[in-house]
Amino acid sequence: MFRQCSTLILHRPAISCLALTMAAGLLILPAEGVAADLDEIESRGYMIVATEDNYSPFNYIDGGDAVGFNTDMLEELRAYADFEIRQEILPWTGLLAAVSGGQYDMALTGASVSDERLRVFNYTPPYASAQHFAIKRADDERIADVGDLSGMTVGVQAGSVLLSRLPELEEMLAEEGGALGDVVQYESYPEAFSDLANGRLDFVIDSAVPVNVLVSSRPDVFAQGPAVSGPGYVSWPIPKNSPELLEFMTEFLSEMRDSGRLAELQETWFGESFPDLPQEPLTSVEQFHELAGIGE
Numbered sequence: 001m002f003r004q005c006s007t008l009i010l011h012r013p014a015i016s017c018l019a020l021t022m023a024a025g026l027l028i029l030p031a032e033g034v035a036a037d038l039d040e041i042e043s044r045g046y047m048i049v050a051t052e053d054n055y056s057p058f059n060y061i062d063g064g065d066a067v068g069f070n071t072d073m074l075e076e077l078r079a080y081a082d083f084e085i086r087q088e089i090l091p092w093t094g095l096l097a098a099v100s101g102g103q104y105d106m107a108l109t110g111a112s113v114s115d116e117r118l119r120v121f122n123y124t125p126p127y128a129s130a131q132h133f134a135i136k137r138a139d140d141e142r143i144a145d146v147g148d149l150s151g152m153t154v155g156v157q158a159g160s161v162l163l164s165r166l167p168e169l170e171e172m173l174a175e176e177g178g179a180l181g182d183v184v185q186y187e188s189y190p191e192a193f194s195d196l197a198n199g200r201l202d203f204v205i206d207s208a209v210p211v212n213v214l215v216s217s218r219p220d221v222f223a224q225g226p227a228v229s230g231p232g233y234v235s236w237p238i239p240k241n242s243p244e245l246l247e248f249m250t251e252f253l254s255e256m257r258d259s260g261r262l263a264e265l266q267e268t269w270f271g272e273s274f275p276d277l278p279q280e281p282l283t284s285v286e287q288f289h290e291l292a293g294i295g296e
Contacts, residue, residue, distance in 0.1 A: 036105050038244035046084035047245075049074070050104040052092045057213055057269040058110030058234075069269035070108050073127075076261065077108075080252050096121075099237060105245065106238045112161045112207065113233045115285045121237035123282040124249045127262065129208040129274050130232030132162055132169075134225030135215070136203050137196060143203060146226045150178025152202035155192035158185035161232070162205050168294070169205075169228040197221055207232060212271035230293035235282065250281050 041047045051059050051070060059068045066089075078085045087108075090098060099107045100120050112130045113123050134154075136143045143149065150173050156163050163185065170180045184201065186192040193214065195201045205228055206214070215224050238246045256262040263273040282288055289295050 036245075037242040038248050041105060041245065042083055046086050047081070047105045048086045048088060049106055049108040050088050050090050050095050050099050051108050052095055053089050055092065055110050057209065069128075069265055070110065072265050072269075073256075074108060076256060077252060080255065096237060100239060102239070105242065106236060106249070108236055110209075110234050111237050113235060113282055113288055114161045114164065115288070117237060118282065118285050118288055120240065122240055122243070122246050123233070123235040123237055124246065125253050125279050125281055126233035126235045126277045127253065127274075128234040128266065128270055129277065130161070130234045131208050131227055132165060132205050132229035132232060133208060133211045134203040134228050135193075135196065135206055135211055135222055136225045137199075138219065138221055138223045140202075140223075143225050146172045146228065147176035147178055149173065149181075149203060149226070149228070150176065151181040153182045153184060153200075154180075155184045155186055155195060155201045155204040157189060157192070158187055162207065165229050165232070165294075166205075168230060172228065193222070207234075209234065209270045216271055232292060233277065233282065233288075246281055246283075254279070 036044070036047075051074070053059055053061050053066060055068075057068050059066065059070045061067070074085065074087065088104060092109075095107055095109060096111065096117065098104055110128070111117065111123075113126070117123075134143065134149060143152075146169070149169070156166065166180070166183065173179055181202070184192075184195075189204070189206065189210070192201065192204045196204050203225060211224050215222050236249065238249065253262065257279070263275070266273040278291055282291070
């Protein structure tokens with residue numbers, strides 16, 4: 001039985017359970033404008049990208065300076081493009097809605113691919129894995145594989161893509177003769193990690209990059225457990241009505257991959273490179289499900 005979120009802390013900016021649920025589903029608003037495709041961008045001489053500044057290691061502020069994987073990628077994009085790249089920093093809760101409403105040409109942020117978002121956006125080829133993993137206490141020897149998670153209490157972010165893919169873990173456990181235990185929903189992750197460290201939870205689910213960052217920063221407290229989903233992806237959302245811009249950004253990522261610069265930045269910010277990610281844009285729910293093995 002799912003329990004409602006009961007805590008308020010900061011992974012992305014802290015907001016209400018309702019707002020998190022709406023944000024995870026994209027919070028699509030009626031369009032106020034139409035995002036420009038590549039020909040219009042080239043004609044006017046600039047592209048406007050929406051970013052955030054509170055989601056480490058993708059985009060965040062350190063010592064007053066903007067840093068992160070996407071900060072470095074933005075500089076690479078500025079060197080690659082023949083037009084100006086203008087950046088607007090927005091809170092995560094309204095960022096995708098602003099892009100879908102035509103206020104910005106694309107989102108240059110750490111956005112996981114989901115069914116809901118794919119109905120509004122196309123995604124560039126993924127630049128990071130978002131496969132979901134169990135995080136356990138470093139000294140917890142009970143958890144070695146998925147079957148060991150049966151009946152255990154799990155923490156997950158309310159309204160998140162991770163929560164929406166929890167049925168995959170239920171299926172994995174059923175195949176092992178087990179069952180999903182109590183699910184505790186949190187508004188964001190630091191309190192969930194605190195509850196895990198204190199023994200109130202048995203494990204927490206997060207995606208590959210945040211898991212790497214957490215475990216490398218606190219190896220005496222936390223350890224990575226088994227994968228609890230099929231593949232998942234992080235990429236840049238581009239409105240459906242901008243196919244030429246999608247092609248342009250796909251070519252940019254291809255050049256970054258071929259030069260080795262993409263792998264270098266992945267290692268720097270994510271703790272590993274991801275050489276086996278799809279190299280084509282993600283443009284439909286059906287394609288995403290096939291690549292991620294959802295519903296098989």
